[in-house]
Amino acid sequence: MPYFWSDQFGLKVQLIGRPDVADAVLPLHGEGLDGGAVKGTAVGYLRGDELVAVVGFGAARRIARYRKPLAERADRAAVLAFRDSLA
DSSP, X not given: OOEEXXXXXXXXXXXXXXXXXXXXXXXXESSXXXXXXXXXXXXXXXXXXXXEEEEEEXXXXXXXXXXXXXXXXXXXXXXXXXXXXXX
């Protein structure tokens, strides 16, 4: 599964999966998509109903946990249940 990380201005940016094939974005953690703090934000990418990528900004522990749902091709409902179990 594709993976990269980069440190940008003290913030670790990590991506797992293939966002290039996605057709929808699913907010998972944090407030970065709503104009809030970017640190701690994690976003899922879906193709249809299947999780195909996750990106995180200063959310390394959470991003690592999404490897299994990505490998299992979890659907939206399973991803949301998994997200809620991490809260």
